[in-house]
Amino acid sequence: MKKPVRPTVWLRLIAGAVLPAFREAAAARRAMAGDAKPGLRALLLPTARDLESEAVARAHTALGYGTALRGAVILGAHDPASRGVLAHTADGTARFIIPELGFDRWLRLERGALRGGRGEPPAPADVTLSFPRWRTALAALRGELDEMAALGTGDLVISGSLPLADHLNLVLQRMADYFPPSK
Amino acid sequence: MNPPAPENSHYAESLRLFARASRVIPGGIYGHTSPALTVPGKFPYFAARAEGGRYWDADGNEFLDLMCGYGPIVLGHHHPEVEAAAEKQRRDGDCFNHPTEATVLLAERLTALTGLGWAVLGKNGADMTTWAVQVAREFTGRKKILRVRGGYHGAHAWCSPGHGGIIPEDRAHIHAFPWNDLDALRDLLARHRGQVAALIASPYHHPAFGDSVLPAPGYWAAAEEACRRDGVLLISDDVRAGFRLHLGGSHQAFGFTPDLVCFSKALGNGHAISATVGKAELKVAASRVFLTGSFWQGAVAMRAALTTLEILERDDGIGRMRRLGERFAAGLRAGAEKHGLRVNCSGPPAIPFMSFANDAGWQRQRRFCAEMARRGVFLHPHHNWFLCAAHTEADIDGALASADAAFALVAAGET
Ligand SMILES: Cc1ncc(COP(=O)(O)O)c(C=O)c1O
Numbered sequence: 001m002k003k004p005v006r007p008t009v010w011l012r013l014i015a016g017a018v019l020p021a022f023r024e025a026a027a028a029r030r031a032m033a034g035d036a037k038p039g040l041r042a043l044l045l046p047t048a049r050d051l052e053s054e055a056v057a058r059a060h061t062a063l064g065y066g067t068a069l070r071g072a073v074i075l076g077a078h079d080p081a082s083r084g085v086l087a088h089t090a091d092g093t094a095r096f097i098i099p100e101l102g103f104d105r106w107l108r109l110e111r112g113a114l115r116g117g118r119g120e121p122p123a124p125a126d127v128t129l130s131f132p133r134w135r136t137a138l139a140a141l142r143g144e145l146d147e148m149a150a151l152g153t154g155d156l157v158i159s160g161s162l163p164l165a166d167h168l169n170l171v172l173q174r175m176a177d178y179f180p181p182s183k
Numbered sequence: 184m185n186p187p188a189p190e191n192s193h194y195a196e197s198l199r200l201f202a203r204a205s206r207v208i209p210g211g212i213y214g215h216t217s218p219a220l221t222v223p224g225k226f227p228y229f230a231a232r233a234e235g236g237r238y239w240d241a242d243g244n245e246f247l248d249l250m251c252g253y254g255p256i257v258l259g260h261h262h263p264e265v266e267a268a269a270e271k272q273r274r275d276g277d278c279f280n281h282p283t284e285a286t287v288l289l290a291e292r293l294t295a296l297t298g299l300g301w302a303v304l305g306k307n308g309a310d311m312t313t314w315a316v317q318v319a320r321e322f323t324g325r326k327k328i329l330r331v332r333g334g335y336h337g338a339h340a341w342c343s344p345g346h347g348g349i350i351p352e353d354r355a356h357i358h359a360f361p362w363n364d365l366d367a368l369r370d371l372l373a374r375h376r377g378q379v380a381a382l383i384a385s386p387y388h389h390p391a392f393g394d395s396v397l398p399a400p401g402y403w404a405a406a407e408e409a410c411r412r413d414g415v416l417l418i419s420d421d422v423r424a425g426f427r428l429h430l431g432g433s434h435q436a437f438g439f440t441p442d443l444v445c446f447s448k449a450l451g452n453g454h455a456i457s458a459t460v461g462k463a464e465l466k467v468a469a470s471r472v473f474l475t476g477s478f479w480q481g482a483v484a485m486r487a488a489l490t491t492l493e494i495l496e497r498d499d500g501i502g503r504m505r506r507l508g509e510r511f512a513a514g515l516r517a518g519a520e521k522h523g524l525r526v527n528c529s530g531p532p533a534i535p536f537m538s539f540a541n542d543a544g545w546q547r548q549r550r551f552c553a554e555m556a557r558r559g560v561f562l563h564p565h566h567n568w569f570l571c572a573a574h575t576e577a578d579i580d581g582a583l584a585s586a587d588a589a590f591a592l593v594a595a596g597e598t
Binding site: 088126149157 | 198201202204205209210211212213217218219220223224228332346347348349350392543544545546549565
């Protein structure tokens with residue numbers, strides 16, 4: 001269910017999550033081989049057509065998760081729906097990894113407040129979410145993955161505290177209310 | 184960490200079926216039996232058959248069944264007397280244009296056992312918890328319902344633990360407080376004085392992803408008193424614990440007096456049936472709250488329930504489950520200690536649970552339960568367990584022998 005979005009939160013997300021994504025996208029673009037480099041829009045808000053390029057799809061997946069995790073920290077502080085979820089979530093650390101993309105970040109919830117970062121988390125992870133295949137991560141990012149089924153088949157592996165993963169996932173999914181993926 | 188390829192797995196057929204299921208069924212397996220809630224790849228996903236206290240999965244692996252279908256199996260799978268009664272009724276017919284005598288017999292039996300005034304029958308627990316809430320609202324003319332945070336009352340919108348498809352209005356008048364927290368309960372009652380229809384709670388707290396917690400000394404007496412003072416009805420959701428702790432309802436084991444009691448699970452030993460039993464003074468209000476379902480008058484499940492209750496009483500099934508549970512918990516504690524591990528055994532003995540101390544992210548718990556499954560003992564890592572009267576002392580001792588090996592691996596810290 002899409003919940004109402006707030007313009008002030010949207011502005012904070014633009015400043016704190018989306019603008020850094022532009023910088024990251026520019027860096028990703030520079031690192032790409034060849035002449036036919038994709039535009040920043042294709043990397044950040046790709047259409048189904050843009051995603052036909054594997055290089056674009058891979059880069060977008062990492063950029064998208066990075067943006068979503070940064071966004072979660074902002075949502076956790078300012079978005080009433082997300083704050084409501086986190087108010088009833090036990091403290092803990094979650095690690096998000098997509099090994100094929102070298103993506104490895106964490107979110108830590110302490111007394112209702114979220115923070116996040118890259119690499120080794122500040123405390124042992126209470127839960128680790130891992131996508132063995134980056135394509136599955138892309139499908140999840142675009143809201144096209146049956147996550148319960150993916151857990152059963154091992155396309156998504158959640159090791160540790162499922163309630164923490166579930167609640168953080170709710171906050172991450174809020175990003176799609178603010179920035180729906182383009183089709 | 185990932186579920187292995189089917190051909191390399193102990194659960195190859197389960198995994199194959201799941202791959203097919205996930206193409207045609209949202210989630211593959213939805214709800215409480217979803218593999219996502221266990222340790223995917225380390226547990227069976229699909230069952231094939233069962234007998235007594237054991238079952239076999241789709242791969243032919245045999246398990247001591249310490250989940251009992253998440254509660255319904257209280258006398259053992261395929262109990263001969265229960266099935267004979269069901270079979271006799273099946274030959275006479277199940278789904279008629281009318282109820283049968285079985286409906287009346289079962290309502291009489293449930294009122295006699297509980298000492299309450301009337302009973303209605305349904306199919307699932309949530310049918311009853313939702314209806315009981317409506318009866319409380321009808322009787323009191325009030326809107327608000329208090330519940331315990333982390334308690335489970337079914338998959339209906341007002342109480343589902345899920346998030347999808349729920350709108351804030353579904354829960355606009357539902358207010359939660361922590362279990363055993365009398366101050367929080369009194370606060371809510373004060374804040375909504377004159378507006379609260381009922382408090383719904385299970386007789387003890389049995390959250391998923393948590394230890395079971397019994398009522399603190401004096402809790403129920405004080406909670407009941409606080410509710411009575413404000414004209415708030417008490418609904419005991421005994422769907423999970425009913426008929427494992429006391430034949431007349433688990434509230435009798437914990438010494439409180441609800442106005443409405445919801446039962447399901449163990450009532451029919453695996454046959455789909457549920458019931459709400461209520462105080463005589465609520466009967467008129469209850470008669471005004473519409474209640475029905477296509478299969479709710481099914482006579483087969485009612486005959487099964489009548490026989491289940493009879494056998495539980497005749498053979499002291501409840502005493503038997505308690506003794507087996509005590510043996511199990513004592514053995515688990517001793518086994519853990521032998522390996523230098525600290526565990527918390529919680530819940531009443533017949534509905535036991537065990538978790539490890541200092542187990543962030545439930546890692547040891549998941550390892551332990553996965554190892555138990557590999558050794559043919561089915562326990563859930565994140566949900567309370569269930570014993571049944573068909574289990575034997577030898578079953579429990581066998582499970583404890585498996586636990587010894589599983590504890591050793593957990594203590595060695597291998598993942
Ligand atoms: C305490 C409690 N209440 C209600 C329910 C809902 O019952 P059902 O799943 O049959 O609707 C359950 C089911 O597990 C339960 O444990």
